[in-house]
Amino acid sequence: MTHSEADTVVLGVGNVLLRDEGVGVHMIHRLRRKYEFPEHVDLVDGGTLGLNLLSVVCGCRRLVVIDAVRNGGEPGEVFVLRFEELPFHVRAKNSLHQVDLVEAITLAGLISDPPETIIVGIEPLDTEGWGTELTPPVMNQITLLEERVLEQLKFLGVCPQERCGNFEEDSRSFPFGEGKLPGTP
Amino acid sequence: MSQRVVIDPITRIEGHLRIEVEIENGKVKNAWSSGTLFRGIEMILKGRDPRDAWLFTQRACGVCTYVHGLASVRSVEDALGVKAPNMARLLRNLMLGAQFLHDHPVHFYALHALDWVDVVNALKADPKRTARLAASVSSAAASGARDFEVVQQKLKSFVESGQLGPFANAYWGHSAYNLTPEADLLAAKHYLDCLQMQVKAAQLHAVFGGKNPHIQSLTVGGVTCERDLSIDRVAHFLFQLKEVKSFIDNVYVPDLLAVASFYKDWGAIGGNSNFMAYGEFPQTDSEPDSLFLPRGAVFDRNLGNVVPVDPSKITEHVKHSWYEGEAALHPSKGETKPDFTPLNTEDRYSWLKAPRYDGHAMEVGPLARVLVAYAKGHEPTKKLVDQVVETLAIPPAALFSTLGRTAARAINTKVIADAMMDWTTELIELIKKGDTQTYQAYEWKDGTGMGLNDVPRGALGHWIQVEDKKIGNYQMVVPSTWNLGPRCSSDILGPVEQALIGTPVADPKKPLEILRTVHSFDPCIACAVHVIDPHSNEVYKIRVI
Numbered sequence: 219m220t221h222s223e224a225d226t227v228v229l230g231v232g233n234v235l236l237r238d239e240g241v242g243v244h245m246i247h248r249l250r251r252k253y254e255f256p257e258h259v260d261l262v263d264g265g266t267l268g269l270n271l272l273s274v275v276c277g278c279r280r281l282v283v284i285d286a287v288r289n290g291g292e293p294g295e296v297f298v299l300r301f302e303e304l305p306f307h308v309r310a311k312n313s314l315h316q317v318d319l320v321e322a323i324t325l326a327g328l329i330s331d332p333p334e335t336i337i338v339g340i341e342p343l344d345t346e347g348w349g350t351e352l353t354p355p356v357m358n359q360i361t362l363l364e365e366r367v368l369e370q371l372k373f374l375g376v377c378p379q380e381r382c383g384n385f386e387e388d389s390r391s392f393p394f395g396e397g398k399l400p401g402t403p
Numbered sequence: 404m405s406q407r408v409v410i411d412p413i414t415r416i417e418g419h420l421r422i423e424v425e426i427e428n429g430k431v432k433n434a435w436s437s438g439t440l441f442r443g444i445e446m447i448l449k450g451r452d453p454r455d456a457w458l459f460t461q462r463a464c465g466v467c468t469y470v471h472g473l474a475s476v477r478s479v480e481d482a483l484g485v486k487a488p489n490m491a492r493l494l495r496n497l498m499l500g501a502q503f504l505h506d507h508p509v510h511f512y513a514l515h516a517l518d519w520v521d522v523v524n525a526l527k528a529d530p531k532r533t534a535r536l537a538a539s540v541s542s543a544a545a546s547g548a549r550d551f552e553v554v555q556q557k558l559k560s561f562v563e564s565g566q567l568g569p570f571a572n573a574y575w576g577h578s579a580y581n582l583t584p585e586a587d588l589l590a591a592k593h594y595l596d597c598l599q600m601q602v603k604a605a606q607l608h609a610v611f612g613g614k615n616p617h618i619q620s621l622t623v624g625g626v627t628c629e630r631d632l633s634i635d636r637v638a639h640f641l642f643q644l645k646e647v648k649s650f651i652d653n654v655y656v657p658d659l660l661a662v663a664s665f666y667k668d669w670g671a672i673g674g675n676s677n678f679m680a681y682g683e684f685p686q687t688d689s690e691p692d693s694l695f696l697p698r699g700a701v702f703d704r705n706l707g708n709v710v711p712v713d714p715s716k717i718t719e720h721v722k723h724s725w726y727e728g729e730a731a732l733h734p735s736k737g738e739t740k741p742d743f744t745p746l747n748t749e750d751r752y753s754w755l756k757a758p759r760y761d762g763h764a765m766e767v768g769p770l771a772r773v774l775v776a777y778a779k780g781h782e783p784t785k786k787l788v789d790q791v792v793e794t795l796a797i798p799p800a801a802l803f804s805t806l807g808r809t810a811a812r813a814i815n816t817k818v819i820a821d822a823m824m825d826w827t828t829e830l831i832e833l834i835k836k837g838d839t840q841t842y843q844a845y846e847w848k849d850g851t852g853m854g855l856n857d858v859p860r861g862a863l864g865h866w867i868q869v870e871d872k873k874i875g876n877y878q879m880v881v882p883s884t885w886n887l888g889p890r891c892s893s894d895i896l897g898p899v900e901q902a903l904i905g906t907p908v909a910d911p912k913k914p915l916e917i918l919r920t921v922h923s924f925d926p927c928i929a930c931a932v933h934v935i936d937p938h939s940n941e942v943y944k945i946r947v948i
Contacts, residue, residue, distance in 0.1 A: 233462060233463075234462055235444060235447060235459060235462050235463065262614075263614070263617070264616065265462060265468065265616045265617040266616065266617075269509060269513065269601060270505065270601070270605035270608075270615055270616050271616070272598065272601065272602050272605070273601075273602040273605040273609075273615070276602055325598055328557070328598060329595060329598050329599050329602075348444070348447050349447070350447065350459075
């Protein structure tokens, strides 16, 4: 996954240390554990953003972003938005930390054709407190978020195969230390 | 009559930095730097497996991902007494080098350039004359008049639509901009070229890192990318490295010199007196002796005397920070007990602690690295510094400044890029010899460890206490805390605060000059300086975070 050679990228972004802020990344790892995707589809854990996401965004034709979205709804509410619907305001930067995903996609348009982008978002409850687990209202809606992502992929003609075996629900599906629990050797 | 100006956050992406200055007779008389986002990663780590710590620390930030992973792994290795094998050392150096090759040019073009380059002014440029200017600046990367016309058209459509895109909300037309329209257009074109280059630099990072951001191939005792030591992967790395290096040699360094030649007065503004570098890129397992960029501290601008760094002399002060008590503690004994009170520049005003070395505020980062290397006779650095000083016809003392800091960043990048070519050759030789051990096994023991790195923004240290296979305590002292931290127990100003004193400010409502110096430090720590602008302070219905 040096950069995406794939035609379609599912990109989860956010900081997994700040609870619901990491929901996009959690979803990527959940999808990976649960499904097998065709070769032309890449699942990318974009982590805490930054301009280096440009290499992912520039490489694909179609992009499905999963992220926490503040939309003034109830925590756990799921939204599907087209990129064009987002308020497009890229400001002069004072720190490279200010380069967010919206900007990375916009900048991609300056150097190549930007991908057709859909954002599947969920209203977070807590994105400021430190913690690696999702909050209950978001966790409760995680299957709905997953369904919405799969639905968008289906529109794009992508139907992943469910893997064999039981899938275990886990509010901290991000594999810190290959899934080891704190303190286990 | 003095006047207070506050530069404060308006949006949140990863955090904030707030700068308050007092201006008298057109110059900054006093300054306060406040980090207004509380960091608490240390609290998440207590009780966890030390081997997992790096996976958490590198998630703290989307810009400096790898460096916090590496510092963490080094601290655990130090605590357990394990030394990574030669091949792992080399691969770690190449990945860290890739971070510099990404961060420094991107900082110059995407963030700092707009403090010096008036993009709107570029619309007045003559593309033919710009092409001639480009050829005179650097023959290797020259573009034709047609290329500049295309870029000018792009800019024009941005400006005409009233939507400046990446160039919005700056101080276009400010009297402190000195470049000719042609130089502005040249820099704007290279801003776009840099975007393309950074895609390659990010890929470079991922060759041995598995992915970017947040590489996956570190482990306590070595690296896990043994399977990437194939001809294909190494050739891919070398190819990408050459492309990025070509941008640095033919675009970044020439641009830096071209822009700097218009701003020589900034060689007397924004300087500090004390500098510290932990040094970086070990060439054997003996540290600090084998570090490619040396470790050392310089006091009172005295390059004749580089003092060895004794990590036991590092303390973090909280007298002016929002933490309990007033004790100045060594990071290994560090505490993170928040105690917020309203912001008061006379009392407590920052979430950042104030790190000090032997009681002194130390600037860290590219300028510190370059000065320490220069003073210690590091040949590649010395050669480039002398060239820059000669080309710009400035006195060597002009390096202690905002201009010097920005020039040092480019010098540092080129020195590292050149060395990476050699390290890649070394890597190929090791593979040929079959010396491909990437992991050293180890046994558990209790103890404390530290991981000292010099990363793009400066000296980075992680301190860990391992107790019964768990993390007992964890503290990070990051470069931007050194540079942007507040006053200490003895009320000595932090490096950014000190550097701002004396800065001329033509228009307090448009403090471009202040941003120049603050930006020259490449602010990080999940922190950002924002400028209050009531017109852009809108509440959006939808906000992607």
